[in-house]
Amino acid sequence: MDTAQKCYMCERQATSREHVPPLCLFPEMKDTKGINFRKDLITVPSCDLHNSKKSDDDEFLMLSFSGLIKNNPVGSFHQLTKANRALRRKNKDFLEKEILRNHKYGKIQTTDGKFRIISLGNPNVKRLSSCLKHIAYGLFYHEFKERFDGEIRMILEFIEYSDDYFQTLKKFLKRKCELENELNLDLKGSNPEVFYYQFHKPDEFGLIGLKMVFYGTAEAYFSFMGKDSKEPFNLGLKLMADGFNTVIELGEDKFEFNKKTPANNV
Ligand SMILES: [Zn+2]
Incomplete structure (x- = not known):
C-alpha cells in the first residue's frame, strides 16, 4: 500500500x-x-x-x-x-x-x-456518537481527500432526546436537509438499502453538513466546523443555544426553541 x-x-x-x-x-x-x-x-x-x-x-x-x-x-x-x-x-x-x-x-x-x-x-x-463520529471522519476523508481538522457536531434522528431543545433541533435539521435536498444534491453509497449519505455545500459560515442514513430510515446529521470556519451560528442559533426562547422559520414551518412552559416561567 x-x-x-x-x-x-x-x-x-x-x-x-x-x-x-x-x-x-x-x-x-x-x-x-x-x-x-x-x-x-x-x-x-x-x-x-x-x-x-x-x-x-x-x-x-x-x-x-x-x-x-x-x-x-x-x-x-x-x-x-x-x-x-x-x-x-x-x-x-x-x-x-x-x-x-x-x-x-x-x-x-x-x-x-x-x-x-x-x-x-x-x-x-455516548458510544453511538463516538462510533458515528469516526464514520463522519472517514466519509470526509473519502469525499475531500484530506483529514478533517476541526469540530464535528451531530444529532441522531432516531433518538428520542429527553431534552426539548434537542428534540426541536432534530426536527429543524431534518427539515433543513429536506429543503436542501430539493437542490438535487447527490446521494452517495452503492448499497443504499444498507447505507447512503449526502454532503452539503459549505454554508455562509463555512460549515459543511452531512446526512447519513442507515437501513433506509435511521438518520444522523453532522456539521463539520473547520478551523477556518467563522463563529458558526447565526444570531438565532446563538440565542437558542443560550437558552432564549427563539422561533426560526424554515419554508412554511416554524420551530420554537426553549419554549416557555408554566413551570419554567416562574
Ligand atoms: Zn490514526
Missing part, C-alpha cells in the same frame, strides 16, 4: 485500510442467498491505533442499528441473521449492559394487525 498516506483520523502513518461504515453493517452473501449488499464499499487509510481498537465498536454499532424497529427489510433481516448470531455469542446481560440500558421487551402492532416483540430501553448515545 501507499506508505506515504496518513491516517484518516490522525497524523500517524497509515498501516491498513478501514471500512466506513464498518463492514459488519453490510449483510454477507451467505445470508442473502446471492444478493450483493457489499458493492464498492468505502475504505480509508488508517493507523494501528484507529483501526485495531475499533472491532468492538463495529459490532456495537451493528447491534444498535440493526435493532431499530423502523428499519427497512434489509435492516430487519440483518438483525435476524448476523446480529442475532453475534448476540448469541455474548453473555445474557450484554444487551442490557452494552446496547440498551433498562432493557425490557414490549409489543407493537404492525400495519398488518400482527403483534411484534420489540426491545425497549435507553440506547448508549
Whole structure:
C-alpha cells in the first residue's frame, strides 16, 4: 500500500485500510442467498491505533442499528441473521449492559394487525456518537481527500432526546436537509438499502453538513466546523443555544426553541 498516506483520523502513518461504515453493517452473501449488499464499499487509510481498537465498536454499532424497529427489510433481516448470531455469542446481560440500558421487551402492532416483540430501553448515545463520529471522519476523508481538522457536531434522528431543545433541533435539521435536498444534491453509497449519505455545500459560515442514513430510515446529521470556519451560528442559533426562547422559520414551518412552559416561567 501507499506508505506515504496518513491516517484518516490522525497524523500517524497509515498501516491498513478501514471500512466506513464498518463492514459488519453490510449483510454477507451467505445470508442473502446471492444478493450483493457489499458493492464498492468505502475504505480509508488508517493507523494501528484507529483501526485495531475499533472491532468492538463495529459490532456495537451493528447491534444498535440493526435493532431499530423502523428499519427497512434489509435492516430487519440483518438483525435476524448476523446480529442475532453475534448476540448469541455474548453473555445474557450484554444487551442490557452494552446496547440498551433498562432493557425490557414490549409489543407493537404492525400495519398488518400482527403483534411484534420489540426491545425497549435507553440506547448508549455516548458510544453511538463516538462510533458515528469516526464514520463522519472517514466519509470526509473519502469525499475531500484530506483529514478533517476541526469540530464535528451531530444529532441522531432516531433518538428520542429527553431534552426539548434537542428534540426541536432534530426536527429543524431534518427539515433543513429536506429543503436542501430539493437542490438535487447527490446521494452517495452503492448499497443504499444498507447505507447512503449526502454532503452539503459549505454554508455562509463555512460549515459543511452531512446526512447519513442507515437501513433506509435511521438518520444522523453532522456539521463539520473547520478551523477556518467563522463563529458558526447565526444570531438565532446563538440565542437558542443560550437558552432564549427563539422561533426560526424554515419554508412554511416554524420551530420554537426553549419554549416557555408554566413551570419554567416562574
Ligand atoms: Zn490514526
